[in-house]
Amino acid sequence: MSAPKTLFDKVWDAHVVRNIEDGPDVLFIDRHFIHEVTSPVAFLGLESRGIGVLYPNRTFATADHNTPTINQHLPVQDPLSANQLKALETNANKYGISHWGLGHQKNGIVHVVGPENGITLPGMTIVCGDSHTSTHGAFGAIAFGIGTSEVEMVLSSQCIMQPKPKKMRVTINGKLGKGVLPKDVTLFIISKLSAAGATGYFCEYAGEVFENMTMEGRMTVCNMSIEMGARGGMVAPDETTFAYINGREQAPKGEAWDKALAYWKTLKTDEGATFDIEYTFDASEIEPQITYGTNPGLGTGISKNIPTAAEVLDGAASYAKSLSYMGFAENEQIIGKPIDYVFLGSCTNGRIEDFRAFASVVKGRKKADNVTAWLVPGSHIVESQIKEEGILDILTDAGFTLRQPGCSACLAMNDDKIPAGKYAVSTSNRNFEGRQGPGSRTLLASPLVAAAAAVTGKVTDPRELL
Numbered sequence: 001m002s003a004p005k006t007l008f009d010k011v012w013d014a015h016v017v018r019n020i021e022d023g024p025d026v027l028f029i030d031r032h033f034i035h036e037v038t039s040p041v042a043f044l045g046l047e048s049r050g051i052g053v054l055y056p057n058r059t060f061a062t063a064d065h066n067t068p069t070i071n072q073h074l075p076v077q078d079p080l081s082a083n084q085l086k087a088l089e090t091n092a093n094k095y096g097i098s099h100w101g102l103g104h105q106k107n108g109i110v111h112v113v114g115p116e117n118g119i120t121l122p123g124m125t126i127v128c129g130d131s132h133t134s135t136h137g138a139f140g141a142i143a144f145g146i147g148t149s150e151v152e153m154v155l156s157s158q159c160i161m162q163p164k165p166k167k168m169r170v171t172i173n174g175k176l177g178k179g180v181l182p183k184d185v186t187l188f189i190i191s192k193l194s195a196a197g198a199t200g201y202f203c204e205y206a207g208e209v210f211e212n213m214t215m216e217g218r219m220t221v222c223n224m225s226i227e228m229g230a231r232g233g234m235v236a237p238d239e240t241t242f243a244y245i246n247g248r249e250q251a252p253k254g255e256a257w258d259k260a261l262a263y264w265k266t267l268k269t270d271e272g273a274t275f276d277i278e279y280t281f282d283a284s285e286i287e288p289q290i291t292y293g294t295n296p297g298l299g300t301g302i303s304k305n306i307p308t309a310a311e312v313l314d315g316a317a318s319y320a321k322s323l324s325y326m327g328f329a330e331n332e333q334i335i336g337k338p339i340d341y342v343f344l345g346s347c348t349n350g351r352i353e354d355f356r357a358f359a360s361v362v363k364g365r366k367k368a369d370n371v372t373a374w375l376v377p378g379s380h381i382v383e384s385q386i387k388e389e390g391i392l393d394i395l396t397d398a399g400f401t402l403r404q405p406g407c408s409a410c411l412a413m414n415d416d417k418i419p420a421g422k423y424a425v426s427t428s429n430r431n432f433e434g435r436q437g438p439g440s441r442t443l444l445a446s447p448l449v450a451a452a453a454a455v456t457g458k459v460t461d462p463r464e465l466l
């Protein structure tokens with residue numbers, strides 16, 4: 001019998017085109033996503049070298065970062081954004097790449113539209129010039145972000161050179177408590193490991209918590225893997241995965257489906273396979289989380305106080321700077337802090353289950369007067385689901401409006417910027433200084449925590465409202 005293998009090694013080994021002695025492996029790439037920010041320079045590179053795109057039907061383009069989230073039918077005002085969007089369209093058309101631009105019915109955030117259209121499948125290698133490509137690992141794919149020069153490499157050769165990362169496994173058994181969402185699971189893990197704790201590793205998530213999680217939940221967790229420094233995260237595909245994929249537009253059909261399924265069922269870590277490092281937690285340790293600092297590792301259970309410098313893994317100096325930026329002090333209670341903005345959206349939490357969770361709290365309540373809320377679906381498909389399921393009515397009755405799909409205030413590359421000094425409870429993935437607009441202060445949390453803040457105007461434990 002062959003030696004036991006991890007899920008990661010099975011997928012990796014199936015894609016090695018060439019081993020370079022003492023060097024990186026050359027990997028074949030099944031799927032390549034591109035967006036307007038990191039692709040234009042790669043296409044310029046192709047042009048200057050006079051080469052083309054090797055397999056245009058393995059690359060998929062969508063516009064998301066620079067797109068406005070209101071009045072998408074009007075010309076884009078910001079000239080830089082308009083140029084980038086135009087460049088994406090021109091390049092896609094020139095090389096025969098599928099392009100879901102602004103206004104297209106399939107348009108949305110790259111990491112939302114790939115899975116929802118059945119482009120993302122188990123056992124694949126998937127790259128994109130975007131760090132949150134790790135999202136697609138939820139399907140048991142090896143998915144990671146690449147730089148612009150690598151985008152050029154993939155366009156021209158469908159291959160990439162990669163050193164093999166070390167392997168980590170995070171196992172969580174038990175049952176999650178009331179009001180605890182996948183976002184809380186990932187914020188909890190990152191707070192335990194720190195924002196750099198998984199640097200150099202590829203992480204597999206295992207145990208009952210992930211087995212019982214929906215695909216959208218697994219996507220939330222894998223999405224945030226990068227925020228603890230990991231190259232990517234993955235979950236072994238199972239019946240939940242297969243049920244999610246079955247019938248999606250670009251998923252295999254008929255005989256091809258049966259063949260794919262038989263292969264996908266082999267994609268799990270064998271008994272006895274080893275990892276370079278393992279962490280184990282119990283679901284009962286996890287309560288709704290919120291961050292108070294300026295990296296995603298600076299988070300805590302919502303009922304707890306902000307830790308003292310001695311309690312956190314970050315250096316005392318950077319911790320003090322982080323708290324001062326946020327206007328918080330050590331050992332303060334986080335519950336009850338007044339907030340100004342709520343952002344529901346992003347490739348972390350811009351899917352239908354996130355809107356359902358948000359609606360479950362705001363239903364029958366009213367948006368707090370002091371709160372500006374931006375609710376931004378991850379794609380047009382999500383937007384349609386929100387309308388069809390009656391969620392829009394619930395939101396409207398509670399005083400909220402719905403915006404149009406895109407990255408929006410997740411990184412404020414468009415007009416959706418949180419003003420300086422203002423506090424935003426955000427379902428996105430990064431709380432760096434100025435991430436949501438110059439001087440903005442971000443508290444990362446789940447859609448339930450965001451909803452509780454939106455109706456009370458302050459940081460509130462959502463369990464009190466469920």
Ligand SMILES: CC(C)[C@H](C(=O)O)[C@@H](O)C(=O)O
Nearest residue numbers: 037038065129130131132411
């Ligand atoms: C613009 C892009 C390169 C960037 C990323 O790589 O992640 C963005 O998506 C982000 O979330 O910061």
Ligand code: SF4
Nearest residue numbers: 132346347407410411
């Ligand atoms: S939603 Fe945010 S994290 Fe996701 S791709 Fe867009 S900017 Fe990056």
